Amino acid sequence: MTFGEAKLEAVILGLLADQGYPHTLGGLIDRAPEEVLIKSDLREFLAARYAKDSITELEIDRVIHQLEYLPASDLYETNKAVTKWVADGFLLKREDHTQKDLYIQLIDYSNPAQNHFRA
Numbered sequence: 001m002t003f004g005e006a007k008l009e010a011v012i013l014g015l016l017a018d019q020g021y022p023h024t025l026g027g028l029i030d031r032a033p034e035e036v037l038i039k040s041d042l043r044e045f046l047a048a049r050y051a052k053d054s055i056t057e058l059e060i061d062r063v064i065h066q067l068e069y070l071p072a073s074d075l076y077e078t079n080k081a082v083t084k085w086v087a088d089g090f091l092l093k094r095e096d097h098t099q100k101d102l103y104i105q106l107i108d109y110s111n112p113a114q115n116h117f118r119a
Contacts, residue, residue, distance in 0.1 A: 016119040023119045039064055041116040046104070049114065053102055056095050063092060063104055 013023050026033070030040050046060045067085075070078045089105035108114040 013119055021117045021119045029118075037064065037067060038116075038118065041118070042067075042106075045108075045114070045116050049108055050102065050104070055102065058095050059092060059102070066090075 017023060029038055031038055042064060043060055046055060046063060067082070070081060072078065086106050089103055091101045092104045093101055
């Protein structure tokens with residue numbers, strides 16, 4: 001009996017499920033196959049996390065746009081930028097320029113249950 005890719009995938013998904021990460025088949029996710037971001041999850045997360053800051057739909061769109069349209073010409077620098085944004089967060093200029101810039105964190109480290117994880 002061989003331990004191939006399918007078995008390895010099943011083991012990893014089982015380990016993730018044991019930690020509370022749900023598995024969703026790629027074809028069931030609301031996104032185009034070539035898209036990396038699950039925009040609906042990200043929108044929901046940002047809207048809930050920054051509701052007290054009155055984040056707008058346009059601001060959420062700008063965060064998604066910033067993540068979506070990084071240059072593919074230098075994948076190393078792009079991956080480095082995304083990793084930094086995920087780890088450290090970044091400032092978002094507000095739609096209303098009279099409001100203070102909003103510090104966006106893509107992971108809620110203080111309340112992990114608020115994050116949306118999928119395997």
